[in-house]
Amino acid sequence: MGKKEKSPYKLKSKIASRIIYSRALLIALLILLQIVFYLLAFLRFNPFKEYLLAGSVGFGLIFMIYLVNSEGKNEFKLVWMLPVLIFPLFGIFLYLLSHKNLGSVTFSKRLKKVKSQARPFIQDLPEDEEAQKAYPKVRDIATYLKSDDYFPVYCENKVNYYPSGEEAFPHMLEELKKAKSFIFIDYFIIDEGQVWNQILDILKEKVKEGLEIRIIYDGLGSLRLSTRYYKKYLQSLGLKVRVYQPLIPLFDTAQNNRNHHKILDIDGRICFTGGINITDEYMNLDHHRFDYWKDNAISIEGSGVRSFTMIFLELWNSLDRIKNLDAGDFEQYMNLPYKKYQEKGAVIPYADDAFNKQDIAENVYNYIITKSHKYLHIMTPYLILDNTIANNLIFAAQRGVDVKIVIPGHYDHFITYCVGLRFMKLMIENGVKVYTYQPGFIHSKVMVSDDNRGTCGSVNLDYRSFYHHFECGIYMYQTPTVNSLENDFKEVLSNSQEISPEKFKKLWPFRRFVGWLFKIFAPLL
DSSP: OOOOOOOSSOOOOHHHHHHHHOHHHHHHHHHHHHHHHHHHHHHHTGGGHHHHHHHHHHHHHHHHHHHHHSSSOHHHHHHHHHHHHHSHHHHHHHHHHHHHTGGGHHHHHHHHHHHHHHGGGTTTOHHHHHHHHHOGGGHHHHHHHTSSSOOOOEESOEEEEESSHHHHHHHHHHHHHHOSSEEEEEESOBOSSHHHHHHHHHHHHHHHTTOEEEEEEETTTTGGGOSHHHHHHHHHTTOEEEEESOOOSSOOGGGGOOBOOEEEEETTTEEEEESOOBSTGGGTSOOSSOSOEEOOEEEEESTTHHHHHHHHHHHHHHTOOOSSOOSHHHHHHSSOOOOOOOOOSEEEEEEEOTTSSSOHHHHHHHHHHHHOSSEEEEEOSOBOOOHHHHHHHHHHHHTTOEEEEEEESSOSSHHHHHHHHHHHHHHHTTTOEEEEEOSSEEOOOEEEETTTEEEEESOOBSHIIIIISBEEEEEEESOHHHHHHHHHHHHHHHTEEEOOHHHHHHSOHHHHHHHHHHGGGGGGO
16 A cells, blocks of 8 residues: 655644544534523513423423324334423424424425436436346336335346455456446545545546546535545645535534435446545555454446446536536436446345435335344444334344344443443344444444345445435445345454343443443434
């Protein structure tokens, strides 16, 4: 690997950035502000405290009745009952602010409009009809994934699985060097280091060759690169850059929705997705937190890349502030010729976001769970389950399915990890086998079943991926890659430790207590 270059601008240290902008600190500050607000309000309106208290209780009761009768998952309702019970008026205000997501109203409208422009370029494709005829057992999931956000099914694609970041990265560099027309990059985290510097060197050369290069990264995940200075630096190199939701020092409900995509689309010919981000840690070039970072990536070549091109362009154009949008981007980049491969099986690239009023990513996972008969194997960095997916996992185990889940043995977010222990307890007490990965941290997101179905992408097994983030992945049926997913799972399992109910009772008493205390906030983690 090349020597790490000096940054072209002065950066704050990585540790300081994580501390200052950590979710725990932001939540603590918001709670403190609420307490201060109520204290000031109480002192100011002390002569009317009886009326204020009575009004708060009355509004709280009315809100509870409204909440019980409203649509949505009970877990989210339960989260809001606590602040409303303690601070009724302020709690109701926060709920309305969050539920209506006023900070994202304009963006969500633009996204909806852009999606309507993209649909004609991917609707009624001959590849979709051919794939469903060749593999009729994908018709049900294909029908669902085409119902709103249009994701066709494809066959005659080539899919490769990379069981680690360090294995995927050389292939990514090789394909970047082959680029002839355009490069689209869309990642939650891009950070300075050897990995990004090597990619950036290639991008500089490709700009000189006249290629169109567009980059999207998340304002929170790529915190150090989301400054205006660095964005201008990239633009000075000839790269087109858009930052999703730059972090601002104000309370904005839009900040809860992050872009968790992992997309590297090269010429519409090949696309990489999976768990890895563009940082040294994910390629095991930086071990400042864990001895080993277990991750993965997956690439697709053929007509299925068209869906990833669409996913990228939808977000890219939604971030454009120009009022009069046109469909020129989709016409230019989604009418490309695609090579046909002899590889068997069907694939459905898919995506999800917080604004489509569907739980696409979760439903894909639930579909695989309910279709499993022999085994169901899962790798995930987080185990924060809603009732539906938890019940489906337990029911699968009770049906005799061999359900195994591998999670990290070491945490990256303490409270999230502790809350995950509560769901671990639920699983192992009901027939689901849970293992902890010992060599380091596992960040892979894989679900594979019965040697015929699987999915790999950016989707974690938690509320944030299912309800709050932009996510993407590939659903696979009877492709050779399904066996690759299973082989990787077996290798991971050999380096993992099973947690039995008896062993669980003896481990981590303080962490189990923290999980018990914070489980009510699981939908927010």
